Amino acid sequence: MKTLYTRIVLTVFMILLLSGAIALLVSNIAYHVWWQPTYSEKTEQTAQAALDYFETHTDGEASAFYALLAQTGYQLLVVRPDDDIDRYGGSFRDESLDADIIASVQDGERYDGMRSYPFHLFWLGLFDNEVVNTYGFSVDGNEGTDAVFIRPDLSAQIRELHLFVGLFFALLTGLAFILIALSTSLIVRPVRTLTEATRSVASGARPLNLPTERYDEIGTLARRFSDMVDSLEKSEGERRRFVSSVSHEFQTPLTSIKGYASELVIRTEGDARNYARIIHDETERLSDLTRQLLLLARLDESNVSLTESVDISASIKDVIRRHAFQLDEKGIAVATDLDETLVVTGDSLLLAQVWTNLLTNAIHASDDGGLITIKAYAADRPTVSIEDDGVGMDEATQARLFERFYKGDASRTGRGTGLGLAIVQDIVRLHGGDLTVESRLGKGSVFYVRL
Incomplete structure (x- = not known):
């Protein structure tokens, strides 16, 4: 059986996990709807500026241009006219791309895979490092027309942050767990005290150290519980006094009835004697009951000397x-x-x-x-x-x-x-x-x- 403490801790962690999942989903939707087109447009502008620079400031040496572009924080996959593939910057997780797309880019068409990249429920398209998630354009170099597919090299841009982010999330998780456990323990402690109090009352003892000084719902509950215990003790005391008094008062008439019944058993015969014997036996049973009730009352009062x-x-x-x-x-x-x-x-x-x-x-x-x-x-x-x-x-x-x-x-x-x-x-x-x-x-x- 799960304790209240365990339930609260698990509930808080489930809330954190659910909140994280919802936040990721909402962020992903926001990126796909609003930011993905802008992000694609910026990459397109960068590619166009780089292409203009290549056409006006180089002598057609494409390889040096690609290396320079990679150093500015981009990763490139270049398909040569002979279908050889060169890579610059970080490597792609998945380099598969339809041959028709490559051919169309080499023919001068632009490929905007970033804008048309499909929506994934819990995976942000910004970080999906695939060739299909790139911007493609053609470059006319000394060796022919290359199909160039480019996207920001995020791994290179955030590599320096990996240690910081990892340490941050490790500390966040550890401290969150410790603080949740401690705060939950403080919340549950008075509830445990009340639970022990109910056990004490059930065993006949008066509970001690109830959190009646608190000014919240727990304090109100503790005060109501204390009042209930006082009421129960008062009722129990009255019940014991009543049982003791009634049992004591019954003893004298029962003794008289038993004595007369014994005399009738001796002096009568037949059915009358049987009736008298029944009266005697039942009176004896009632007398025994009253004696036991008196003994219980004495034990309940706990005034017995054990010396x-x-x-x-x-x-x-x-x-x-x-x-x-x-x-x-x-x-x-x-x-x-x-x-x-x-x-x-x-x-x-x-x-x-x-x-x-x-x-x-x-x-x-x-x-x-x-x-x-x-x-x-x-x-x-x-x-x-x-x-x-x-x-x-x-x-x-x-x-x-x-x-x-x-x-x-x-x-x-x-x-x-x-x-x-x-x-x-x-x-x-x-x-x-x-x-x-x-x-x-x-x-x-x-x-x-x-x-």
Whole structure:
């Protein structure tokens, strides 16, 4: 994908190239329409003046006259009466010329190839060094009548300028490229800053160093963006306070409902008991949801103290013991390979919540009689992996796995709230770590926690 910087540089160079092509085309048209007849007329006048000089000041020695004319800045092609060809001045790129034209010039007619030279789209006729692009006349010398074709020797006239012109265009191209690159970088820099700011906002951080002090469109955009971030932070703060307040207020009535439902399960029979059990289970699920929402609100406020020394091995073993009933109920075995010396600084309750959520997730995903493997080891960072041999996940599910309230495949998540893995990710990030997953559909999954 091309960056804005690359696009601007390429666009400027394309504009320069297009402008150069258009300028060359317009100049060529102007030369062909207005200047070519004048240029041909001047060459004709020079040829006539030279011919008059030859007839009045020489003794018919044509070769010396041709050499003298070449020294004045012209190139000549002379066809002798015996069809031999002599060249004076610079050589022609193409010496082909119709024999009838040569014969007519030797018979005394004039040839004006410069005036009738055809138009070429991107090639200026002035510089086309061909014999057909000359002015032709006859010279009666001591050895007979010669057909002389003459044109200005531009290569001789501008030879001294070649080095200067070459250096000029080399410097022009190099400096243009450097200045375009530098100026484009300065133009694009605030756009890159705004791009990084959008990424910061997307990751939950407040962007810094926005170019709000500028008094142009970029500055206006930066100020509007900053105002938008302030508004989003205000709305997000209100949302978090609302969720926290509502979740907290729900806890007390849910506890009461669950208590009465438990009592009804004991005291009733038949359909009434089934209804009471449903009320109890759904109340338990809502209570779990409110607890997780309260935990998320606590994590969002980032007021957690991470000062404890947490024994990873002991923490994981304690979580496994607390899930012994669920594991036995499905006949799931747990294999562990834990580094007993692994200690990190953090919050023991939050890290226990990480192992709890990941283990619960693995239990839900595993079939009866499955195997869950838990490892804790010191790589470049303390790492914990929890692997199951359950249903696995496709790539679409993995892409959204850590979104809040995303449940994915019901066969993996059961009747969960869709908050468990989001909570795990927030806790791990709070500890400066990262959470990743490797999974194949039908082959199981492995979650890696690097602290």
